[in-house]
Amino acid sequence: MKTLFNNYFKTFNGLSNEVWWLALITFINRAGTMVIPFLTLYLEEDKSLSLSQISWVMSAFGLGSVAGTWIGGKLTDSIGYYKVMVRSLFSTGILFIALQFLDTFAGICLAIFFVMLVADTFRPAMFVAMSVYSKPENKTRSVTLIRLAINLGFSAGPAVGGLIISTMGYGGLFWVDGVTCILATLLLISVLNPRKAKPLDETKVENPESVYSDKPFWVFFVAMVIFGIVFLQYFSTMPLYYKEVHTLTPVEIGLLLGLNGLFIFLLEMPLIHWLEQLKRSKIGLTLFGLLLTAISFLVINLTSWTGILVIGILFMTVGEMIAFPFSNAFAMERAKKGKQGEYLSMYVMTFSIAHIFGHNIGLRLVDNLGYDTTWFIMLALSFVGVLLLLYLKRMLIKERNLS
Template sequence: MLTQLLTWIPASAAPRLRAGLGGMPRAFWALWAGTLVNRVGTMVQPFFALYLTTDRGFSTAAAGTLLTVFAVGMLFSQLIAGWLADRFGRRATLLGGMLASAALMVAIAASSGLLAFGVELFALGLAIDVYRPASSALVADLVPERHRTRAYSLLFWAVNLGYTAGVLIGGALVGLGFGWLFRVDAATCAAFGLMVWFAVGEDTAPPAAGPRTSGFGAVLRDRVMCAFVLITGGYAFVYMQTVSTLPLAMRADGLSPAAFGTAMAVNGVVISIVQPLAVGRLGRADPNRVLTAGTVLVGLGFGLNALAASPLGYSATTVIWSLGEIAFTGASAATAVALAPPHLRGRYSGAYGFAWSLGGLPAPVAGAWLLDHGSSALWLTCAGIGLLAAVGQLLLGPAVARRTATAEPAPRPAD
């Protein structure tokens, strides 16, 4: 277990770190390690546009079309995966998604022609996020409810650590040829699936109580969950401006791409340092307050970009919304599975993932339109959406608390 590797840390020097990492079953740490490996190997996505236009010679318009096809596949990925995770099991779904992603990476690297790329990228979009609902449901199966916010926060930490390393390594490997990116990404996808398959014991979803309690119809009839999906979608719209309009706004302020890179580095540093130190306290706090505070901080951080005009200013606002990101991510995933009947955890996790697509898909177009009307219009709109989402979460909190107050069946014993 990871905690055994950290015995060299004096208790007086890092009590928060020990509190945040302790008490998790061994199977969870296998999932955590697999997630880290997979994210370290996430090298293809950040360089897709560059690969298609430089290595394969597609025009910017053709590359944009192909990336849109990929995004459409991702839109449905988590909904399908949620059903698969409940129907066939979390481990089997995660393994199948990862092996399919690995095979498609290899196929894309050897492919040629616009049609072939389109078909394969759509299929990759369907497969690449299959692991998310399966992983989320698996955490709920493995970890007691009182520890789940910590568990999801720790997974979020692994994702960010791995992704940061993967982008840096991928940038170095590009010099050796794009083929290396696909090989490494495929290998780590397969490794993740196999690690979970062999290191995590058998998982079974409890049977449904009746026909009306199964399927996505049950999710759609759940008004509390639907409201939570809309709130998460609002948060996602604001957050996704990091990869769409934030670099454009910084360029409009006369800043170089290096300034945007610095802001993103600040985000990675804040999460890498603060996340493991804060995870214990976040896990003990009222989830509704954590979610509300996280949404407020993200909205405030992006809203304050209206006053930023220098690398230091944008770095300062990045610190604010990064703290909100830390608070929101773990608590939101835990809330989604807490609302779910045990046999529908996959579907509810898929609906939670769909909420990110719901907010993320219109974010680039709407954000660019707002930016055309001035950076203040964009950032103040983000602040307003963040505030509305926070108010919505605050009002929804009592209903979530009533739903999650009843005792749930005990999860598998910790190893």
């Protein structure tokens, strides 16, 4: 057992102090982001919105995320990642607290848009900071550490969120989310001020290539949008499926979603460390992760047994554990061709765009065709993403042969 623990902790060796601080800040922030998994339930139960209205709120969520990500990339390249992160985190905290006081459909849509616009300027800035504070050989593991922090936060968040709903109502979620964002800001200011933090890989490109002319990156971009649409069903349509088909309570839904973060916390770093040693291509591993996520939608359609939901979560989680770090590492590697903020904002934007279409498509499919058919459609869409990644592998091989 001691050897097992020692081998586990060895997978974290070599990461910089700044990356560890970024991980802690991310954990504090994400532990408070317990509103998101319960947002569709909150809008349905507390605000009495219809499924059609909720789908448009979630589209506003995605539109704000796209705008914020794009703006965040531009600001990161112009004023620097530190200023963007500080201003985004603090403002997001204030906006989340205020969000709970809106009641009209139009007001909620507009507010969600602005909350996500401000919140998601943080994401490209954080990825650039992580790249700057990581040695080149540690970038994939640095991504994995940040994801561990995110998922540990998400593991605690939904579980605690379910308890808060049961005791304090939905309003308590907004207060906790807002306060934790503000606390994360204070920690960021104290430990990651550029005057104190030392860059390890600050890439300067004299004649940067525009991300808009990078054709292989755009194939990757479309494939990751598809992956995002499929993956995000677990945070919009899936909680409703758990409630309506399997009659789970908010606490049970929170615990089930929390398993995702717990599995990632326990298994992702050793898994990534092992996969890196196999020397497989980043795109090939991303493809495998998407395939496993697709299988998660197949298995839950095989039986009405509630226990199958745990198996579905496990397939999705392993797929996520593989696809996200290696796709992110590919984007950071590709970013060395141009401006890092621009490239990484486009990578982050794939999931923002998925928020626009994924929740809306999923909820409307459920409303019109039912859950079983929706899961089969997600399975088919996943295979389109797999084919695009296979095409991308061919493009990259041809690119290497020409260089």
